[in-house]
Amino acid sequence: MSNKAQVIINESWCKGCEICVDICPRDVLIMEDFVAKVDDIDQCTGCMMCELLCPDFAIVVHPPEKKKKSVTE
Numbered sequence: 001m002s003n004k005a006q007v008i009i010n011e012s013w014c015k016g017c018e019i020c021v022d023i024c025p026r027d028v029l030i031m032e033d034f035v036a037k038v039d040d041i042d043q044c045t046g047c048m049m050c051e052l053l054c055p056d057f058a059i060v061v062h063p064p065e066k067k068k069k070s071v072t073e
């Protein structure tokens with residue numbers, strides 16, 4: 001069980017387009033040697049934007065597990 005997000009980057013698939021770095025709303029990702037890298041995973045909300053927008057399917061996001069909350073409608 002993890003309440004922290006995980007972002008896994010397949011470096012051999014990354015072509016260094018920087019899209020993920022640009023769209024991440026929390027500045028989790030950086031470029032290093034023309035490859036995307038996770039810089040600050042603690043800021044990641046697990047929004048999945050980077051995974052969805054990576055043209056090379058090089059990113060897999062495991063969002064944090066949600067705490068069970070009572071639903072109020």
Ligand code: SF4
Binds near residue numbers: 017018035055057
């Ligand atoms: S969007 Fe994908 S291909 Fe582009 S830099 Fe990020 S991981 Fe690499």
Ligand code: SF4
Binds near residue numbers: 046049
């Ligand atoms: S899942 Fe969202 S917050 Fe986390 S690295 Fe990707 S774009 Fe940034």
